[in-house]
Amino acid sequence: MKKSIQTVKGVREFYPEAMSLRNYLYEKVRGVSQAFGYQEWDGPFIETIDLYAAKSGEELVKKQSFTFEDRGGDLVTLRPELTPSLARMIAAKQNELTFPVRWWSFGPFWRYEQPQKGRTREFFQWNIDMLGVNSPEADAELIAVAAGFLRSVGLSPERAQIFVNNRRLMDSEFDALDIPPEKRLDVSNLVDRRTKMEPAKWDENARDLGLNQIQLDGLKGILGNFDLWKKNEELTRLFAALDALGVSEYVKFDPNIMRGLLYYTGTVFEAFETTGSLKRAILGGGRYDNLLADVGGQPLSGVGFAMGDVVIGIILQEAGLLPDFDLTPASVLVTVFDKSLLLKSYALASRLRQSGLKVMVYPEPAKLPRQFKFADKMKMKIALVLGPDEAANSQVAVKNLSSGEQVVVRQDAVIDTIRTMLG
RNA sequence: GUGCCUGUAGCUCAAUGGCAGAGCGCCACACUGUGGAUGUGGAUGUUGUGGGUUCGAAACCCAUCAGGCACCCCA
Structure with a gap:
């Protein structure tokens, strides 16, 4: 009796009560996606490793993917994210789809990570994207979808915030500081980590990257300047659109938001719960201009974001925002x-x-x-x-x-x- | 992949080298044509797993598995 076979590390079992939470999230996701006119779709759960090799980032592909050889000797991967599949599927029907395409999806994903609170190896993720329009207003719509979701699950602006930045803006700021292109990735990663590091330690790491005192001071000036967006046309238009969409109370400019994935080129954003113990992003996304061309399509710009079920589930549970699920199977x-x-x-x-x-x-x-x-x-x-x-x-x-x-x-x-x- | 903490009954936990326990839950009865409340009684277990130290291990040591926390990364 005690000799039961264990589950695979980092997976969850969905007993009926957990299943009703998953279905609750699915319903909320579907509700807000459909309210904005997005269509549901899905890709394969297994893909070749090549699909991710190009743009997903080395860490994700080499260390965090479930990759194995199939019986025919080919390397296949349990999908760690959806955007590359989206890009390929769009590219394959580029001449027959009606643009802008607005698509959403909710399904399982796998990442070979160290499981801990808010992180499992098997999780469900909401993806939502708009392709074919490259404008700050389109970016604003996706952020409004995210805000609409937060609102629909009862997370008020006091409790959850979406922080926005722009990679092009940061690039031009880095240009002004003469930070060479080959160091951009490391500097971006360092920016990402700033909030969880000791300031002295952070400075030390910055110098290790080869930044001089002027560049370091300049960088800190940028990261502390929350009015930086005002001199950027993309961002001023973005915030004007957010205001019109009625979600500006959920959104703040934050130059410290960078995001790890390589394919983001413009607007980037992440949502956090501001009061609780969990310091993990609820959702994150941004604009990607080159992804379609990278998988063999004509150049086409897109914007989208993803939300995992684990973090939002914990937050809603801890905040007492979940409804009492009706577990009665029959009346x-x-x-x-x-x-x-x-x-x-x-x-x-x-x-x-x-x-x-x-x-x-x-x-x-x-x-x-x-x-x-x-x-x-x-x-x-x-x-x-x-x-x-x-x-x-x-x-x-x-x-x-x-x-x-x-x-x-x-x-x-x-x-x-x-x-x-x-x- | 790295460091630290944890693992005892179905659940929450106690027992710190000397007989493995409590509360809740479960089962039975009070109540053989009626649930919740109450009372009485009952069953829980290879102390995560494997090895070692010891007269004696839940406890100490080693390994391993799982979970948590912090890195790393990210939804």
Whole structure:
């Protein structure tokens, strides 16, 4: 009994209660995606490693992917992200799709990481993208979708914020500081880590990268300048659009947001919960201008973001924002009085189901207290008893389990009685 | 891939080298045609797994697996 086979490291098992959280997130995601006119789609769950090799970043491909050889000797990967599949699928139908394309998806992904709070090796992720329009207003729409989601799950602007930056803006600032192109990636990564490092240690790392004092001071000036966006046309248009979309209270400019993925070229953004213990991004995304060309399509710009189910699930749980999920599998239990009446109970349950009710029948004769306890634990609202007395008179006893009241009615009136009790 | 912490009944935890326990839950009965409340009784286990030290290990040591925290990375 104790020798059970363990689950694979970093995966979760979805018992019914966890499943209702997953479905809740799916419904909220679908709701806000459809409200903005996005269509649901999906890609394959396994892909060749080559798809990710080009642009996803070395860490993701070489260290964090589940890659294995299939029986034919080819290297395949459990997808660690969706955007490259999106780019390929768009490129394949580039001449027949109607642009702008607005697509969303919610499905499983795998990353070979060290599991910890907010990080598992198997997770579900919402992806949503718009392709074919390159404008700050399109970027603003995606940010508004993100804000709309936060709002729909009850996360107020006081509780969750979306921080926005722009890679082109940062590049021009880096140009002004004479930071050479080959150091940009390392500098970006360092910027990403600034909030979780000791200031002195951060300075030391910056000097190790070869930044001189003037560049270091300049960099710190940039990262502390939260008005930097005002001199950038993309960002001023972005914030004007966000204002029109009614979500500006959710969004702030932050020059410290860089994001790791290589394919982002313009706007980048990440959402964080601001009050809780979890310092992980709820969602993140941005604009990618070159991805389609990289997988063999005509140049086409896109913008999108992704949200994993793990972090948002923990945040909503800890904030007490989750609704009480209705775990009742059925509203009515038909009890089985004894062996001779078993099939009469089955027939009754069947008639009730045909009228659209959710009805469970106790699967074998058992003592009534046991069957009532079962109904109670399953939080069912009504229990029916079809005993010898009722059967002899074509009747059935209908008990309201929350009030304790019980009435005996004719079998042809039982549906009305149940509907009245259920309200 | 690195460092630190943790692992005892279904759950939450106690027992710090000397008989493995409590609360909750579970089961039975009070109540053989009716659940929740209450009372009484009952069952829990190879102390994550494997090895070692010891007269004696849940406890100490080593390995391993899993979880957590911090790196790394990111949804």
